[in-house]
Amino acid sequence: MPARRALVVGGSLGGLLAANLLRSKGWDVTVFERNAEDLTGRGAGLSTHPQLLDILHRIGIDFDESMGVKLDRFICLDASGRVYREEKTSRLMTSWGRLYRALRAPLPAESYRLAMALAKIEQDAAGVTAIFATGERFEGDLLVAADGVRSTVREQFLGDVELHYAGYVAWRAMLDESEIPPAIRQEIFERYVFCLPEGELFLAYPVPGRNNETRAGERAYNIVWYRPTDPKTLADLCTDATGKYHGSAIPPPLIRPDVTAAIKATARELVAPQVAEIFVRTPQPFFQPIFDMESPRTVFGRVVLVGDAAFVARPHVGAGVTKAALESASLAEAASTRDLAAGLLRFEQEQVPFGRGLVALARQEGAYLSAQLKPREQRTAAELKWDVDHVLLAHNSRTERLREVLHAARSAAAQP
Ligand SMILES: Cc1cc2nc3c(=O)[nH]c(=O)nc-3n(C[C@H](O)[C@H](O)[C@H](O)COP(=O)(O)OP(=O)(O)OC[C@H]3O[C@@H](n4cnc5c(N)ncnc54)[C@H](O)[C@@H]3O)c2cc1C
Structure with missing residues (x-):
């Protein structure tokens, strides 16, 4: 079978994870990033989870002492x-920046296109076409939208989802x-x-x-x-x-x-x-x-939302990038079956409860902070529950809780 073609919109960590994982399954992938400049300079710290390190390892990136x-x-x-x-x-x-560099390195230069802002998508039974602000058009078998919290792609398919x-x-x-x-x-x-x-x-x-x-x-x-x-x-x-x-x-x-x-x-x-x-x-x-944001659906024919484009959980679980990695790994697996539509359906059945579960978990962790804008007497018991023990327990159990949310989503997806 000739390599199938995936168009990935968004060249940040979510897009790069999806691109690397799809390539590892034999897909021909091009990433389109709207920024004209390389993104290496974006500076912010990130906490990791073992699930992220496992997936990086799978695509040949070992998290040694140079990584963190x-x-x-x-x-x-x-x-x-x-x-x-x-x-x-x-x-x-x-x-x-360190993760970006590691994920960008395996991609051939011509597979990562800067200054390419997606304007809209067209699709039919034969394929999907990404149309860019430059007027250029690219065709593929699958389009992965990793274009972040204000996703252009989500806006086209789910215009009423709110942050x-x-x-x-x-x-x-x-x-x-x-x-x-x-x-x-x-x-x-x-x-x-x-x-x-x-x-x-x-x-x-x-x-x-x-x-x-x-x-x-x-x-x-x-x-x-x-x-x-x-x-x-x-x-x-x-x-x-x-x-x-x-x-x-x-x-x-x-x-x-x-x-x-x-x-x-x-x-x-x-x-x-x-x-x-x-x-x-x-x-x-x-x-x-x-912000919190939940998409009720994430697959639209040959178009799939991943990363912050699909769900945004508050950062208290420190798992935005790990979520993007888990979703991308599951997408690459699902999309490598012969029947793409059936694979994508299975993917969505796991991704939606996983995203919802993470949003709910992180919302619970941030409830105390949100409640500060209300008078004290109007806050619920959960919103008042906050001391150093609570904060440290939540912090130390975040990987375990992430695992539980994933497990619950996989079990829900496996139900007939
Ligand atoms: C305060 C804070 C702390 C955090 N801490 C952590 C942490 O410790 N660990 C962790 O794992 N996560 C953390 N996160 C979450 C994490 O940063 C995000 O979940 C993750 O970066 C999402 O990546 P993404 O690739 O989905 O989206 P983004 O990084 O937002 O990337 C979207 C990309 O798409 C591009 N784009 C947008 N529109 C278009 C278009 N029309 N055409 C082409 N390209 C387009 C954008 O330019 C951008 O490069 C934190 C978040 C916050 C706010």
Whole structure:
């Protein structure tokens, strides 16, 4: 049988995982990314799960010490900087850029096309055609939409699916290891740090550095700080210095200087001085509003949604990329059968409950943060349940919970 052709829309981690996994099953794959520039420079830390490492291994990427930073202890710091809890953990932290580089490397250069913004899709019984803003048209047997939370493809097939703002944002900062004062580096760098200011959650951990280096001295420290933020304040944060409103996603360089100065001052006020110092030294912290999103369907003929285009779970399970990997692995398996339509149907039957289950799990973890926008007396018992034990238990059991959600989805899909 000649190689079947897959068109993958979106050249970020979800798209690259799908492309590599389909190639491993003999598909001829081309990835189309709307950005004109290579994405390597996107900087953010990522936590991993063993399920992701297994799938990377399957496509020939071994998660060795060049890929990430291993952590074996976490500490909780109070606002004065005192360690009030320290325990063993086992976490592998990587970075968006390091994973991108590893997943991009196996693809031939001509199979990864930049500056290709998908405009629309046409399909019939014989195939699917992707039509780009440039006017170019590409034909294939399968189109995988890995075009993210604001997916153009999902918009075409499921125009009424909404993103639900969770009522809080994640402020993010990343500082080179070499920029961290030595005493702070010595004390916390190789630790996963938790701070719990009232109503908020602040996490910090080391990740590969700017050039994706994992050698001591060349790594970076990554911060994710969840802060309840009402929609009016969010709209103000997303308005630039000229008064232009950028929807819910303002590019980091356009965040107003007064917004940056205010969040840095708040860091000094609310979180442990060691991590506040790292946050304040980061030239441009940025924020991401947290959303939930569920697609009722993910397969439309020869078109399939994966990654954030299909489901967005809040980041508390740290599994967005692992979810994209699991979905892509299952898609590659399903699509390699002779009867593509039947394979895709089986794929959807597992993917939908898996996505829903993860969204529900992460929503449960973030319930306390969302509830901060309500008066205390209106919060449910679950929304009030929040202390360091609860946070650490949820954190330490996330891989197990992910496994349970996957298992439940697979069992549901196997029902006749
Ligand atoms: C605060 C925060 C922390 C997180 N932490 C973690 C973590 O620790 N671990 C983890 O696994 N996950 C984490 N995640 C989730 C993770 O970042 C996402 O789930 C993952 O990046 C989704 O990847 P994706 O490829 O599906 O989408 P995206 O990364 O959004 O990629 C979509 C791509 O499609 C392109 N595109 C869009 N439209 C078009 C078009 N019309 N034509 C062509 N290309 C197009 C875009 O330019 C983009 O490159 C976190 C998320 C947040 C918000």
